[in-house]
Amino acid sequence: MNNEINEKYKISPYLIIFPLYVSMVGIGILFYQRTVIKHAGYNAWISVILAGISIHILVWMIYKLLSTTKGEHDIATINNKLFGKVLGSFFNAAIVLYFVFGAFVKFKVYIELIQVWLFPSMNFLYISIVILLLVYYAVSGGIRTVTGIAVWATMISFVTIIPQVLLAFPYLHPLNLLPLWNHSISEVLLSSKDMAFNFLGFEILLLFYPFVKTPEKSQKWAHLILFLVILLYLVILVLAFMFFTEEQLRHTIWPTLNMIGIFEVPLLQRLEYIAISLWFIKIVAGIAVYIWAACRGTKIAFRIRPRLFLAMSLISIGILCELIRDHRTVEKLSAIYSVVGLYFIYAYIPLVLIVVLIRKRWVRHLRRTT
Numbered sequence: 001m002n003n004e005i006n007e008k009y010k011i012s013p014y015l016i017i018f019p020l021y022v023s024m025v026g027i028g029i030l031f032y033q034r035t036v037i038k039h040a041g042y043n044a045w046i047s048v049i050l051a052g053i054s055i056h057i058l059v060w061m062i063y064k065l066l067s068t069t070k071g072e073h074d075i076a077t078i079n080n081k082l083f084g085k086v087l088g089s090f091f092n093a094a095i096v097l098y099f100v101f102g103a104f105v106k107f108k109v110y111i112e113l114i115q116v117w118l119f120p121s122m123n124f125l126y127i128s129i130v131i132l133l134l135v136y137y138a139v140s141g142g143i144r145t146v147t148g149i150a151v152w153a154t155m156i157s158f159v160t161i162i163p164q165v166l167l168a169f170p171y172l173h174p175l176n177l178l179p180l181w182n183h184s185i186s187e188v189l190l191s192s193k194d195m196a197f198n199f200l201g202f203e204i205l206l207l208f209y210p211f212v213k214t215p216e217k218s219q220k221w222a223h224l225i226l227f228l229v230i231l232l233y234l235v236i237l238v239l240a241f242m243f244f245t246e247e248q249l250r251h252t253i254w255p256t257l258n259m260i261g262i263f264e265v266p267l268l269q270r271l272e273y274i275a276i277s278l279w280f281i282k283i284v285a286g287i288a289v290y291i292w293a294a295c296r297g298t299k300i301a302f303r304i305r306p307r308l309f310l311a312m313s314l315i316s317i318g319i320l321c322e323l324i325r326d327h328r329t330v331e332k333l334s335a336i337y338s339v340v341g342l343y344f345i346y347a348y349i350p351l352v353l354i355v356v357l358i359r360k361r362w363v364r365h366l367r368r369t370t
Contacts, residue, residue, distance in 0.1 A: 010211050011147050013218035017225035018150035019208060022285040023201025024229050025157065027109045030256040032198050032233070033240040033249055040191035042176065042241050043183045045234060047191035052230035054192070055199045058345055059226060062202075063219045065353045066209045068360060073215070075206035075352070076300040082355055091348075092301035095206075096294045098344060102200070103290035104317045105337045107131065108330055110283045111321060117257065117276055128321050131284060132314045138288040139295060139310050143211050146285075146292045153285035160275050161232065164260055171262070172242035196345075197338040198233060201286070202226065203345055207293045 036044040066073050069081075075095060080088035110131075111124050138149050205222065212218045240255045252258055261272045291313060295306040324330060 005210055007213070009142060009144070010213045011143060013212055013214060014221045015147050015151075016205075016208065016212055016218040017221050018154050019147055019204060019285075019289045020202055020222060020225050021154045021157070021229065022150045022282060023204050023289050024199050024226075025232065025282075026106050026201070026286050027113060027279075027283070028198045029233070029236065030113070031254050032195070033237055033255045034252060035194050035197075036191050036237065037246065037249055038191070038194065039187045040183045041187075041246055043181060043188055044191045044195070045237055045241070046188050047195050048230065048234045048237055050188070050192040051195040051199060052226070052233075054196065054346075055202060055230075056223060056226060058349055059202055059205070059219075059222055061349055061353050062205045062209075063216070063222070065349070065356055066206070067216055068356055073210040074296070074300060076297050078352065078356070080301065082352065082359065089301060092297060095344075096297040096301070098340060099204075099290045099294040099297070100313050100317070101337055102341070103287045103294070103313075104320060105334050106283060106286050106290070107317055108321055108324065109334065110279070112327065112330060113254075113276060117254075118273060125322060128318055131280075131287070132318050134284045135288045135291060136310060136314055138284065139292045140307060143208070143292065146288050149281070149285045149288060153282040156278050157282050160278050161236075164236075164256075164275075168239050168243060168259060171259075172239065174242055176242050176245065177238070193342070195233075196342060199226075199229070200338075200341040200345070201289075203349070204289055204293045206349075207296045 036047060040047050065078070066075075069078055076092045079091040079095075082088065083091060107128075111128060114127065115122070115124060138145050202222070209215050236256060240249060240259065243259050244252060244255065249255060257272045257275065260275055291310065294313060295310050298304040298309045299306050324333070
């Protein structure tokens, strides 16, 4: 099967930073502080750094994997070649469902956020339809349209984050950070595991890679945006530590929004409302990236028309969103997605890389002996 991609559908290497950013920075940035401190308390800032280092290694593995396999520059083709048609199709189907599931979790959590903070009694069917139609428009336009929306989402995201950091300074208590080390290594590592969930999204590289012009040049940009995302999570976490006491933080559901809510700016009221509204384009971009990856996977692995799968997946997400109303169910689904995602990045990706390298050495050995 010829998977050669026309040059006009490819993006420049540096543009990979935008889909990566909107994939890795989602709604989780509004409440991850409460989860990360569960084990390591205020030493959790170390966990952010350790988790970030592990993600850098995994990004390197992905580039190594995709650049090593000649002619197969996406995970769906690699699976079919390494594991055969049956097992390869199983892995491909699992990856496609993983991205659709991730898109649903992002979508549902944002809908809940709007319901809690903005419109508690509103029927959200119409908002859901609007979001899903925007995602359909973006994904049906191809990778360039998806990347373009990701560019705008990234710019808007930074516009909201930078003022938050500046406005927080008068309310900070640096002594909250002391003592610097009062938890065991095992507790810090457990917090690193919880933090790694917030970095999920970089695995879209497994399907974006062949759509990048001279993809090997995009690796430095991927590591750069990952470094900035780690710095972003670290800064917001430390701000929350200096803003709340540890006990307050453990019982605050949306720490980031609670911090924004007390800021007083002339002519503006309730900054958290503005932040949630501006986050709309960010969520649309994040969902679009995930759904695009799923559509690409189905096209390569199962020869399913992308537009057909796009419509089916968005309709399924909309129906599930209407059926699942209980917050605890949403939390359970998010926990399942977290566990699956961690196995995917820490077990599956290294496994495939090892198999590819072993296969490559075996082929070389056979060529030498024949």
